[in-house]
Amino acid sequence: MLTNKICIVTGGAQGIGRCIVETFAQQQATMVYACDMNTQVAEELTAQYPNVRVKQLNVCDRQAIQSFIQEIHQEHGKIDVLVNNAGITRDNLLDRISEEDWDMVLDVNLKGVFNMTQAIAPIMIENGIGSIVTMSSVVGTDGNIGQSNYAATKGGVIAMTKGWAKEFSRKGAQVRANCVAPGFIETPMTIDLPEKVLDHMKSKTPLGRMGKPQDIANGVAFLASDNASFITGQTLKIDGGLVI
Template sequence: MIDLKGRVALITGGSRGIGRATAILFAKANADVAITYRSNDSAANLVVEEIKNMGRKAIALKGDVSKSSDVKMIVKEVLNYFGKIDILVNNAGIWTYGAIGEMPEEIWDETMNVNLKGVYLITNEVVPIMKKQRWGRIINISSTAGQRGEAFHSHYAASKGAIIAFTKSLAVELAKFNILVNCVAPGWVNTDMCAEVFKDPAFVEQVKSTIPLGRIPEPEEIAGPILFLASDLANWITGATISVNGGSVLCG
């Protein structure tokens, strides 16, 4: 039912986890896809290969979304290859430990630079393209941490809460250009980001006990709502945050 044929999607952090699952799902819906990644050439190339095997166009661009020069390069290369950008998924992010009172300034800055500044930089580059097209879809990936806070990860929660506010602000600002801006807020997901803490079986059971649906989801289960927001089925939704967390955080 969802068909993105003729659309070009740019997905940051697309070599693994939620970004990878989203790139693959978009391609299955007939979109052409560009992904960004920071370091893992092999993983990024595998995503591109899988998408091309579906008969869609795909490229992977290595760069740091927190650096303006890298972002400008990325957007330029996507335009050179595809000629346009219809959909932007701001997915790239990091999650680290940081107890307040002990957190080094460098940890705070790194998180804000990647999780928040990176969203600003690439959105700032892509919006003029979408304005000229008078069509665009921007989906920002936040977190339950941005909705309720997260002890010992206040820097991460602050960056993700800011993304929700950024989403609401841009939704109003860009509505007249037919650019819809929405947010997806996952909870715990079985990704590389969580792999280290999930090595502890007791912790995994503790996490499951906080989720009414009783399990930890796979990245593909987050990609589905992202695809929905990029599709024509969501043409009357903007400024929304969709909670995709198995009922663990109920935010209206």
């Protein structure tokens, strides 16, 4: 359970992020902030869950992040959980990736995680407790054809997370940092793929199916909760055995 927790989820309007927001709300978090560029698709969340607020936020806008975090800190006096979920893809083979697509993916997926964590971690350290969960991917641990930029970011957040696990706790604060690495998951990004492609994904997964957003949300909620109070610096693969 996440009772009495103040939580922030980036990329929280749809897909896996939205499922994480809903799961946190159901687990009785005091307040869950669903941050996203596209907030219109999440407006009904606030009607369904009184402990959810939707906030339009660009993880690349450092000034907007600072203003937002200051507002939350002033209102609640703390931030207990940060989920770095916002991310994009711009896939292509190495010799075809444009510099623009390379920069865009790194700005959102890697620098965006840095921006949010840099703004929030000092509050957690000051309060002596907190949990940061960052979305990586099996692509970040094991690579994939045509995803050099995406793999670089997802591998990068794992490396940052390991460093943060050591850095944030060095003076005794119980501030934990972990990653979740999903495999093939049913999301709006994958639902329209050809059946042949989906069947191929399932055949590569030992459990014989694609994961559901709830599978990921359950893992994130565990790492965010006090049940994982002795887990830090780790990457939890939730992939149906895809990468063993």
